[in-house]
Amino acid sequence: MSPELERRVFRDLSYGLYIVTSRDGDRLNGQIVNTVIQVTSDPARVAVIINKKNLTHEYISKSKVFAASVLEESAPMTFFGPFGFRSGRDIDKLSKVEFKEGVTGCPLVTEHALSVLEAKVIDQIDLGTHTVFIGDAVNAELLKEGRPLTYRYYHEHLKGKPSKNAPTYNATDKIEPQDYPTPERD
Amino acid sequence: MSPELERRVFRDLSYGLYIVTSRDGDRLNGQIVNTVIQVTSDPARVAVIINKKNLTHEYISKSKVFAASVLEESAPMTFFGPFGFRSGRDIDKLSKVEFKEGVTGCPLVTEHALSVLEAKVIDQIDLGTHTVFIGDAVNAELLKEGRPLTYRYYHEHLKGKPSKNAPTYNATDKIEPQDYPTPERD
Numbered sequence: 001m002s003p004e005l006e007r008r009v010f011r012d013l014s015y016g017l018y019i020v021t022s023r024d025g026d027r028l029n030g031q032i033v034n035t036v037i038q039v040t041s042d043p044a045r046v047a048v049i050i051n052k053k054n055l056t057h058e059y060i061s062k063s064k065v066f067a068a069s070v071l072e073e074s075a076p077m078t079f080f081g082p083f084g085f086r087s088g089r090d091i092d093k094l095s096k097v098e099f100k101e102g103v104t105g106c107p108l109v110t111e112h113a114l115s116v117l118e119a120k121v122i123d124q125i126d127l128g129t130h131t132v133f134i135g136d137a138v139n140a141e142l143l144k145e146g147r148p149l150t151y152r153y154y155h156e157h158l159k160g161k162p163s164k165n166a167p168t169y170n171a172t173d174k175i176e177p178q179d180y181p182t183p184e185r186d
Numbered sequence: 187m188s189p190e191l192e193r194r195v196f197r198d199l200s201y202g203l204y205i206v207t208s209r210d211g212d213r214l215n216g217q218i219v220n221t222v223i224q225v226t227s228d229p230a231r232v233a234v235i236i237n238k239k240n241l242t243h244e245y246i247s248k249s250k251v252f253a254a255s256v257l258e259e260s261a262p263m264t265f266f267g268p269f270g271f272r273s274g275r276d277i278d279k280l281s282k283v284e285f286k287e288g289v290t291g292c293p294l295v296t297e298h299a300l301s302v303l304e305a306k307v308i309d310q311i312d313l314g315t316h317t318v319f320i321g322d323a324v325n326a327e328l329l330k331e332g333r334p335l336t337y338r339y340y341h342e343h344l345k346g347k348p349s350k351n352a353p354t355y356n357a358t359d360k361i362e363p364q365d366y367p368t369p370e371r372d
């Protein structure tokens with residue numbers, strides 16, 4: 001199985017695009033992710049997959065809470081700038097967008113979001129480069145109706161390239177133009 | 187958080203639609219699932235979420251291998267009949283579709299599939315009603331180019347209702363018409 005073939009086949013899998021946030025004391029951070037899934041309905045549990053190198057990973061590991069905003073299809077490329085292409089170690093990402101504080105203390109990004117949800121981590125799985133955080137959903141809010149942004153739509157219309165910290169990244173992506181760098185930084 | 191609101195918000199999450207298969211000795215089975223995700227790229231690992239009540243769950247638990255077919259958007263409703271609405275305990279689902287044997291021994295459903303992949307289970311997480319099976323990808327084949335079927339497209343165009351065995355099922359779905367029953371049986 002060549003890396004190229006593997007990458008091509010994996011590209012057929014479907015994902016959304018979300019901002020996942022957490023906090024560590026007074027510090028807030030968030031990042032773009034493509035994997036937020038409901039894993040059970042009774043009780044309502046959700047899972048996110050986060051790269052261990054990311055600041056959001058550090059915050060979720062400490063605080064055991066996370067929030068996710070479901071982005072709308074019409075979110076402009078400029079919106080992804082701070083969340084996708086910068087690290088929270090360098091800038092205060094939350095200062096760039098509208099958000100409110102959730103019941104878990106996590107910032108809920110409301111800008112270009114259809115809905116938000118919050119979860120308390122009940123388990124986590126070490127996958128080597130990434131961790132799956134599984135949480136009980138403790139809050140969900142519908143902000144507006146609209147079409148959710150998908151990872152495929154993002155790549156087809158906003159020309160984003162996978163982040164080197166994304167689960168879907170493959171080293172051969174390096175040979176591609178970096179005009180639209182990583183949408184999943186930190 | 188009301189069940190209705192929770193369900194509405196969770197509906198904004200994006201998924202694909204796949205057939206996941208496995209085997210137990212000479213017995214083959216498969217089912218429709220909405221969650222097949224790449225969890226890491228180095229090594230290439232994929233995860234599936236399967237209801238414990240399903241026959242495919244029993245087979246994967248025993249054989250520690252599974253395969254997934256990425257379905258094409260043009261797959262007709264009739265195709266989902268045996269895989270989504272029947273149990274492998276009652277019928278031989280694989281006798282209804284084109285498939286070939288993969289390197290893991292799992293049946294690879296090639297009908298209405300864009301690509302197939304196979305994995306060997308390296309870990310599994312008990313989520314109560316469901317199990318997450320995480321596997322090393324050991325084979326991937328591209329069958330043809332096309333648009334992958336998404337869970338949203340299925341619901342909007344093929345009018346499927348969530349299966350009671352799906353992670354995305356919520357008991358209040360019971361009040362909805364059952365003209366298009368569960369797409370995720372066994």
